[in-house]
Amino acid sequence: MISSLEKLIGTARDGALLRYSLGLEYAKAGDHARAAQYLRDALERDPLYSAAWKALGRSLTEVKRADEAIDAYRRGIEAARAKGDRQAEKEMTVFMKRLEKVGRAPGQGRK
Numbered sequence: 709m710i711s712s713l714e715k716l717i718g719t720a721r722d723g724a725l726l727r728y729s730l731g732l733e734y735a736k737a738g739d740h741a742r743a744a745q746y747l748r749d750a751l752e753r754d755p756l757y758s759a760a761w762k763a764l765g766r767s768l769t770e771v772k773r774a775d776e777a778i779d780a781y782r783r784g785i786e787a788a789r790a791k792g793d794r795q796a797e798k799e800m801t802v803f804m805k806r807l808e809k810v811g812r813a814p815g816q817g818r819k
Contacts, residue, residue: 709733724754731763740770758788758796765803774807781807 710733716726727750734743747764750757761784768777781804788797 710737724750724757724760726750727753728757728760728763731760731767735763735767735770740767743767744771756787756791758784758791758793758800760784761787762796762800762803765800769803769807774810778804778807 710730713726713730713733716722727746731743731745731747731750734740734746744764744767747760747767750760751764754760761780765777765780765784768774768780781800784800785797785804788794788800
């Protein structure tokens with residue numbers, strides 16, 4: 709699936725959805741660093757893509773980058789509010805608060 713999607717990069721079908729889909733596929737494969745890269749690419753193309761913000765927050769959490777994940781959730785909450793996406797706003801608020809509550813355990817801070 710990943711190789712099929714990557715073949716579409718640079719074609720007329722390239723865009724936020726393609727980059728988001730690649731990010732999800734890499735996350736499923738356990739490569740959260742590469743997932744985060746594609747999710748950021750999706751967000752450069754569509755900064756209000758709330759699902760991409762949520763997925764980015766999850767991938768950053770998986771690679772122990774809590775501060776960046778919290779920032780992604782904050783920005784995602786703003787994007788969700790701007791679009792009226794109440795469900796995404798609620799979910800990201802919960803995820804962000806969980807990370808803040810953990811207190812950024814050792815190894816999860818800024819680099």
